[in-house]
Each structure stands twice: as structure tokens, then as C-alpha cells.
Amino acid sequence: MQPCPVGSPSTAVVNRWYRAHARDLPWRSTTPWGVLVSEFMLQQTPVPRVIPYWTTWMDCWPTPAGLAHATPAAVIRAWGTLGYPRRATRLHEAARTISNAYGGEVPDTYENLIALPGVGDYTANAVLAFAFHKRTTVLDVNVRRVISRAWRGEQHPPAHLTTIERALADSLVPTTPHAASTWAAASMELGAVLCTTTNPQCTACPLTDTCAWNTAGQPKSTHTTRRQPTYTGSDRQERGRILALLRAHDTLTAAALEKDATNPEQHIRARDSLLADGLIATTGRHLHLP
DNA sequence: GTCCCGATTG
DNA sequence: CAATCAGGAC
Numbered sequence: 001m002q003p004c005p006v007g008s009p010s011t012a013v014v015n016r017w018y019r020a021h022a023r024d025l026p027w028r029s030t031t032p033w034g035v036l037v038s039e040f041m042l043q044q045t046p047v048p049r050v051i052p053y054w055t056t057w058m059d060c061w062p063t064p065a066g067l068a069h070a071t072p073a074a075v076i077r078a079w080g081t082l083g084y085p086r087r088a089t090r091l092h093e094a095a096r097t098i099s100n101a102y103g104g105e106v107p108d109t110y111e112n113l114i115a116l117p118g119v120g121d122y123t124a125n126a127v128l129a130f131a132f133h134k135r136t137t138v139l140d141v142n143v144r145r146v147i148s149r150a151w152r153g154e155q156h157p158p159a160h161l162t163t164i165e166r167a168l169a170d171s172l173v174p175t176t177p178h179a180a181s182t183w184a185a186a187s188m189e190l191g192a193v194l195c196t197t198t199n200p201q202c203t204a205c206p207l208t209d210t211c212a213w214n215t216a217g218q219p220k221s222t223h224t225t226r227r228q229p230t231y232t233g234s235d236r237q238e239r240g241r242i243l244a245l246l247r248a249h250d251t252l253t254a255a256a257l258e259k260d261a262t263n264p265e266q267h268i269r270a271r272d273s274l275l276a277d278g279l280i281a282t283t284g285r286h287l288h289l290p
Numbered sequence: 291g292t293c294c295c296g297a298t299t300g
Numbered sequence: 301c302a303a304t305c306a307g308g309a310c
Contacts, residue, residue, distance in 0.1 A: 042306040049297060049305090083295030090308085120308045140306045188306060197304065198300080227303075229293085236295055243295095277294095 009150040009210040011174055011183050017206035018186030023047075023193070026054060028185075032106035032131035033064055033098075039123045039130075040091045045082060047192070053082055065104045067095035073289035076279060077247055085243060086277055090118030108132045129184040135177040137170050138184035142191025147172065149195060153212035155221040156197075233262065238270035239279075242287075246280060251288040 022028070025047065027038035037057055041050040057078060061067035067075070072092060079088035094116040098106055106127065107113055113124035121139075128134040144157040147169055157165065174180045194201045202214050209215070231237055242257060254271075261267035271287070274280045281290040 039306070044295080044305055044307055046298075046305050081296060083297085084307090086294070087308085118308065122307060126306070138306090141304095142306065192306075230302085231296075234293095234295095236293080240295060273294095 006209045006215060009207045009212070011172055011187070012179075013206045013210075014146075014186045014190055015174075015179060015182045018182065018189055021193075022185070022189055026051065027130075030058070031062075032108070032127065033062070034058055035131040036094070036106050036123075036127055037091065039126050040087050040094075040118060041082060043087060043118075043123070044084060049082065053078075053080065061095075063104060064095040064098040064106065067092060068099040071290075072278070076243070076289050080247075081240075081244070083240075085279055087118055089278055093117045094119065106131065108134070110136070126184070129181045133177055133181040135173060135175075135180035136184070137166075137173050138188065139166070139169050140188060140191075142189075142195070143169070143184075143187045144191075145197065146187050146191045146195050149200075149213035150207045150211040153216050153219075155213060155219065235266060235270050235273070238262070238266050239274055242267075242270060242274060243279065246287060246289050251283075251286045253285050254282075254287060255285075257287055 025038075027034050030038075034054075038050065038054055041054055041057075060078060061070060070092070072089065075088050075092045076085060079085050082088075097116055098104060102112070107116075108128065108131075110124050110128060113119050113127055114121065119127075125136040125138045126140070128136045129138050139161065141157075144161070144165065147165070148154045148157040151168060151172070172183075174183050190205070190207075194205045202208050202211070202218075205211065205214070207214070213219070238261065241261070245252060245257060257271065258264065258267050271280070275282065278290055280287055282288075
């Protein structure tokens with residue numbers, strides 16, 4: 001017997017679902033600067049962890065010019081334990097560029113945005129869509145997963161963005177800028193809230209009857225997912241330990257910093273990399289935030 | 291391709 | 301324990 005004709009997944013359906021179910025996130029009603037700050041913080045960091053940091057940050061530095069005048073030490077301190085602290089120094093640099101080269105206004109073109117430090121293809125397009133409501137293709141891990149499942153019938157998107165995937169994503173973007181920017185937020189929201197990596201809530205999904213993957217019986221992806229190296233015992237962990245100490249104490253001797261390190265060689269490697277990244281600085285035998 | 295952070299969840 | 305997370309730079 002013939003399967004039920006259920007139709008194709010529709011971006012309009014996702015947009016309708018979004019208008020009814022969107023989370024009330026603070027960066028959804030803010031300035032372009034607030035959007036840019038949120039996108040930096042949200043790179044590889046879950047929404048619930050970002051919210052309090054974003055709120056404090058925007059109270060402190062409500063404009064790019066404000067952040068541009070802050071010291072690196074203050075910026076690194078304010079980043080706290082959000083992780084990937086180079087994002088903080090890149091955001092600081094971006095603020096100075098915006099302040100000096102663009103009159104303090106976040107640029108609204110892809111070329112100018114992607115030239116900012118810490119801004120890649122995703123972040124540039126996200127700012128264009130969320131801050132300026134432009135028609136662009138916003139492809140983060142959530143959107144890729146939604147398209148992969150609903151339109152391609154695959155459980156997981158490929159490890160790296162393919163030409164096919166990019167073309168499909170481009171073809172799905174609604175025509176009007178208004179609908180397109182809503183789709184950018186809506187597809188991301190669907191992937192973050194319902195169409196999650198593990199245990200997706202397909203029964204609550206507006207695409208449940210049209211999703212190619214769900215209607216096919218949720219087949220497992222064949223390709224293997226790349227696993228990341230373990231954090232415990234890594235250089236990254238040692239870098240985090242050093243930064244935490246220097247946030248707590250204004251300045252420490254090199255010997256004091258090395259004292260409780262797990263591995264002396266690793267400690268030196270981590271310390272030198274932090275120096276090279278401009279996240280710490282030296283004065284004589286002392287180390288401190290820059 | 292590898293490295294970069296740390297809280298949270300299974 | 302391991303995997304995940306609104307990526308980017310090298």
C-alpha cells in the first residue's frame with residue numbers, strides 16, 4: 001500500500017512555530033552591538049551559561065566605544081569562566097576596530113563583519129540576520145542538523161560543510177528579508193530546543209509529519225562522529241588553571257604559578273601559549289593579566 | 291587536519 | 301567516564 005502523501009517540510013511552518021514558541025532571550029531585543037556580543041559568547045557555549053555574562057557585559061560596556069576603552073585585564077576578568085578566553089580579546093579588538101574605523105557603529109556588510117577578529121562565516125551572517133534583518137544564509141550546527149534531518153533524511157550533518165549542503169541551505173532561505181531573518185532564528189531555535197543531537201522531541205516538532213528523517217523511521221547515520229580529545233590533563237586545562245589564578249590574584253611569580261602544576265613541561269607550554277595569545281603578560285619574574 | 295575552555299548531561 | 305555546546309584561527 002502507498003505511504004500517506006504528507007508533503008515536504010516547509011520553512012513557513014517553522015517560522016510559524018517560532019513566533020508561538022520562541023524563547024525570550026535578551027539578545028533578541030537589543031542593539032547590533034548586543035547581538036555581536038551575544039554571538040561571540042555563544043560560540044561553542046550553551047545559552048543558559050551565556051545569559052548572565054551577557055547581561056553583566058552589556059551593563060558594563062553598552063557600546064563598542066565603551067569596550068574599546070577598557071583594559072585587556074578588565075575584559076579578560078569579565079569573561080570569567082565562559083571558556084575560550086581568546087574570544088574576549090578578539091571581541092575587545094573588534095570593538096576597537098568598530099570604534100576607530102566605523103564610527104562606533106557595528107558594520108552591516110558581510111565584508112566588513114568577516115574582517116573583524118573572531119568573526120567567521122557563521123557570526124557575520126548571524127549579525128546580518130539578527131541585527132540588521134538582512135536576507136542571508138545562517139548556518140550553525142543547529143540549522144545544519146534541522147536541514148539534514150527534515151530535508152535530507154540524515155540523522156547528522158557531515159563533519160564539514162559540503163557544497164551540496166550549502167546549496168540546499170541557500171535554496172531554503174525565504175525570499176523576503178523579513179521571512180529570511182525569521183527563518184534564521186527559527187531554524188536555529190528548532191535545532192536547539194526540539195531537533196537536538198540526542199533525544200530529539202519529534203512529537204512536539206512542527207515538521208514531525210514532513211521530516212524526511214522522522215518519516216523514514218529515524219535511521220542512524222553511517223558516518224562516524226569525530227570525538228574531541230579529553231579535557232582532563234590537557235594543555236587547555238592548564239591554561240584555564242593559570243588564568244583562574246591570575247584572575248584571583250592580581251600578580252604572581254612564575255614559581256608560584258608553576259607550584260601546583262600537574263606537569264612542569266605542560267605548564268611552561270601552557271604559560272608560553274597564553275603569553276603568545278596576549279592573555280597574560282610578564283613584568284620581571286611576575287605574571288599578571290595584560 | 292588541530293587546537294582552543296568549561297559547565298552540564300547521559 | 302564521554303559527548304555536547306548559536307565557531308574561529310592556524
